[in-house]
Each structure stands twice: as C-alpha cells, then as structure tokens.
Amino acid sequence: MPHALGIDIGGTGIKGAIVDTDTGDLVSERLKLATPDGGRPDDIVATVLELIDQIGGQTQDMPVGICFPAIVKNGRTMSAANISKKWIGLEAEKLFEKALGRGIYFLNDADAAGYAEVRYGAAEGVDGLVLLTTLGTGIGSALIYDGVVIPNAELGHIEIGGKDAESRMSYAAKERGRLSWARWTQRLQVYYTHLEALFSPDLFIVGGGVSKHADEFLPLLNLTTPIVPAVHRNSAGILGAAARATTDPR
Numbered sequence: 001m002p003h004a005l006g007i008d009i010g011g012t013g014i015k016g017a018i019v020d021t022d023t024g025d026l027v028s029e030r031l032k033l034a035t036p037d038g039g040r041p042d043d044i045v046a047t048v049l050e051l052i053d054q055i056g057g058q059t060q061d062m063p064v065g066i067c068f069p070a071i072v073k074n075g076r077t078m079s080a081a082n083i084s085k086k087w088i089g090l091e092a093e094k095l096f097e098k099a100l101g102r103g104i105y106f107l108n109d110a111d112a113a114g115y116a117e118v119r120y121g122a123a124e125g126v127d128g129l130v131l132l133t134t135l136g137t138g139i140g141s142a143l144i145y146d147g148v149v150i151p152n153a154e155l156g157h158i159e160i161g162g163k164d165a166e167s168r169m170s171y172a173a174k175e176r177g178r179l180s181w182a183r184w185t186q187r188l189q190v191y192y193t194h195l196e197a198l199f200s201p202d203l204f205i206v207g208g209g210v211s212k213h214a215d216e217f218l219p220l221l222n223l224t225t226p227i228v229p230a231v232h233r234n235s236a237g238i239l240g241a242a243a244r245a246t247t248d249p250r
Helices: 041-055 092-100 109-120 165-169 171-177 181-199 209-220 233-247
Strands: 003-009 013-020 031-034 064-068 105-108 129-135 139-145 148-150 203-207 227-229
Touching (some): 003 041, 003 233, 013 233, 064 092, 109 203, 109 233, 139 165, 165 181, 171 209, 181 209, 203 209, 209 227, 209 233
Parallel strands (some): 003 064, 064 105, 203 227
Antiparallel strands (some): 129 139
16 A cells, blocks of 8 residues: 655644555544744744654655645745745755655645545546635635646635735634624635636635534535535645655655
8 A cells, every 4th residue: 555644734733644645544643733933944844853753653665745835836935824934935845855854745735635635535526627725724725627736826815805815714814803604604705706706617625624614604605606615624735745745756
C-alpha cells in the first residue's frame, strides 16, 4: 500500500497524518498543533518538524506533501493570508526541503483540498466546472474542470461591497461577529450568488471544519447551482497533499 505524509498548514493550526493514497484513508492519528503566533517562516518550519516527530512511524521513507495558505508558484509563496508577510516571495519549498532533508511536494492548501475531493470525494467523476470553497480562518478556493485542478484561484479575496470577501464571509468572521447561522448564511448568499454570476459552475463544494455543520446553513442558500459539503472536511488538505506527493513526487 502506498503511504505518504500529508501536512496542512493553516492560519490557526498545522495538521498532519500518514495517508494510504490508494484509498484516501488516514493510517495514523491526525495530529494538530497551533500555528505559531505571527506565522513567521522559521517558527512554522519548526512546528512542522515537531508535528512530524509526534506522528512518528517510518515517515523518513515516505513521500511528503505540504500544503500552505498562499499562492504557490515554482515553489515560492507569492502571497500571505493570515500568516506573516515574510512568506511573500520566499522560496518556501526549498526552506522545507532543507529542514526535512529531502524533497517534498508543495502546493496551495485549497488546491490540495480540491485534489482530495477529485480523488476521493464529492468531485470524483464530476464533469464540467466544480468550485470548491473552504470556509475557515479565511476562504480558500479551488477551481476544478473535468477533474483537473486549476491552481491558485484566490476567490476568497474577491471584492464584494468594497471589502475582501473573506473578511466578512469566512467562518472566522461568523465567530468574530457572533453571527447566527441564518445571519451568516445571508452573507454567504451574496458570496455564492456572485460566484455563480462570474463562473456558472456545475457544482459548489463547501469544505473546511464548518462543513460538518452543513445542515445548519447549506439548506438556507437559494442558488441555481447544486451545493454540497466536502466529503473530507478538515482532512482534505492532508489527503490532497499526500496524494500529490505520490502522483507527482519531487
């Protein structure tokens, strides 16, 4: 069975596990450490090393995939949402490879989630345009066309009403504002209606930890496009990063 290590770095937490990339099952406990305050490069790398040490097992011999909340171009992080601005323009892939002492596969976190849903989840076998959004600290997004992930879509940063969409419509914005499900869904209605008008997708998939509460808000949305929760929720980044490391190893 092909096993790989998947690491998902987020604005508030860093998660990891060993994945059976044939089935998409986790074969170790999924562990999580807090993202260090400030989200600076050296601190995040150190936390990733600590997480891998806690996961244990024969990870030294496995492919490693790491996903990250930034635009990733040729191994460089070209943006920095909810983390230190020191990541912008940084050769992040090389930074992690030096720390781990081996090659890795490095990609955007929402792209990893999208790839997991194509391989093992709600986008498997779906033709046309699928738009996945992850509602968490911010809003991540992945565009998937006929099963192919188009990298580095940043639809959480679309401007709506003069403001960055994720600043008002992420799950963190719901918690900050102590919004009810109904009040938050009113904001999501504006967001998804806007995406419908721009992209005419065939399917929306909603991921992130909040997708486990999908029954609280998805039925309140009035959209032309079908909208469903992600199958793998908060583990999708881990699964997608691990799977990419085995299908396209570095």
